[in-house]
Each structure stands twice: as C-alpha cells, then as structure tokens.
Amino acid sequence: MAHMTNRSILEKADLALSDLVQGGGLLRPAQAQAFLEMITKESTLLKQVTAVPMKSPSQQIPFIGFKERILRPRQEGVVLTQAQRAKPSFNMVQLDAKSFIGEVHLSDEQLEDNLEGDNLRQTVLRLIAKRVAVDMEEVAINGDTQSADPVLATLDGLLVQARSHVVDAAGARIDTDILHDLLRVMPQEYRRNKSEMRFYTGCDAELRYRRALAERLTNVGDRFLEGSTPITFSGVPLEDVPLFAENTGPTNNLTTILFTHPKNIHLGIWRDVKIEWARDIRQQVLQIVVSLRFDVKYADENGVSKAIRVSAT
Secondary structure, rough: HHHHHHHHHHHHHHHHHHHEEHHHHHOHHHHHHHEEEEEEEOOOOHHHEEEEEEEOOOOEEEEEEEOOOOOOOOOOOOOHHHHOOOOEEEEEEEEEEEEEEEEEEEEEEHHHHHHHHHHHHHHHHHHHHHHHHHHHHHHHHOOOOOOOOOOHHHHHHHHHHOOEEEEEEOOOOOOHHHHHHHHHHHHHHHOHHHHHOOOEOOOHHHHHHHHHHHHOOOOHHHHHHHOOOOEEEOOEEEEEOOOOOOOOOOOOOOOEEEEOHHHHEEEEEEEEEEEEEEEOOOOOEEEEEEEEEEEEEOOOHHHHHHEEEOOOO
C-alpha cells in the first residue's frame, strides 16, 4: 500500500509540473508574472524597487525629468522667451539581462506533505521564488565584474554602480556625521522628498547604530533598545538589508551605506522564465531547475550617494 502511495505521489508531482510549463519548459505569461511577483515579495530590497518585466534580453527604459525651474513671473501680454522656457531632460536606462540558473531539490516527503491541498504547482513556485530571490538580491547588491566569485562577477551591482558621490567613513561606525555627509554630497535636486528616500546598510551595522541610539538615557532610547522604533535621520529611514556584505576590507568587518530613492533602482527581469525537472530515483528527490535573465541599474546614478569603509562591528 505504501508503494502505491509513493507511486501516486510521483505521478501527481509529474502531472502538476507538466501542467505548469509549456513547450521547452517556459512558464505561461500569467504564471511567469506571478513568479516574478513572488520573487520581489520574498526579497528585502527588491520589493521596494522599480520592477521592469523585460520583453527582450536587452531593453531601454526612458525617463523624463525637469532639473531646472519651470515657473516665471507672469507679465500681461508678454510671452516667455526661449531662454525662459523649461526644457525636460531625457535619459535612458539600459538593461542588459544576464543569464542565471538555479536548482531546487524536493524530497518525496516534502511532496507528500504539500499534496494535501492539491496545490503543488503553487508550492513549487513559492519554494523556487524564495531561493531565487536571495540569489538575485545578492547579485543585485554585491555584483562586481572584478569579483573572484563567478556568480557575483556576472554583472556590476548597486554598490559598484554608485560612483559619483562617495563618503569615506575610514572604519568608523554609523553615526550622524556619516549620515549627514551622505545627504550633503548628493545634489539638492535629488533630495527634495527625503521621507521617500532610504539609507540602506548591513544588519550588524544597523544594529550597532540602534544600540548607540538606545544608550541615550531617554524614553526614545529605550524604544530603540526594544528594536521596535524605526531609525530615521533628517526624516530619512535607515533600513538593514541582510545581503549587504559586512566582511570587506583588511579587517573583514567593513560594510557600505547607500542613500537613494528605492524607485531610482530598476530591476529588469526577462519574462521568459524556464523551469525543467528530472527525478533522481537514488536520492528520491525531484530536481527542479529554473533559468532566467535579469539586470539591475540606477535610473539616475547622480541621485545616489554611498559611504564606504563603514564598520559593522
């Protein structure tokens, strides 16, 4: 009887996966969209950014803005001169999706546990999305084409791309001086809506700063110690991102702080997501392989500042 139960589990799993994908393993458009939404929801940082479903591996995203004054004093019967007319600035975000592959193993026991509600397809997508989200966020943040890690070397991530406005913390922990400098080095036109912007850093660095705030002998300090009060500086929230590297530098304890608007970050994912599977009868696991392409870019790198060599300990 147990043998028949196990066999029915395998057959049900194969049927569910066969129904999930079409020719060549491609997810159907609605399924691919749902899968991409699950990826961003599982991520700490990527769920805040501008997600772009790419129609091809290479795509340009246009954006328009006004960096100079538009309004002028009105004079009855007088038309604005050409010099007084505001001109928008046009820019393009070039997304070039790089190819990645991932693998998930599901044991027969896991399959049996998740077949009760007959929702194996959703379970498979959710499990894959969790794993893919972590990997994508790591590459999107710490990617560096000069890295010895072949995965991180696939593309330059957000930390490498932020080059124009850099503050050197010289090994100091996060304090108001560093956060103040991050604000000051960014051009004023990019920090008008500060409450919508974010400071992003590593978990340990955020925890150290929270502890320093908590050591103040005030009621506010007590709330920071409890860990329930959001940290803000000059109206800008400071958020910890688990995948921010905190082991860089000669002492292996340095991290980075990014200051930008989350929607200034564009995550492009090519919509042709491919899922294939095979069964390893010796290990009694279902091997599921997912392949996709993605890229990450700032819409305007001038709207980003970065603090380097920040102590995380």
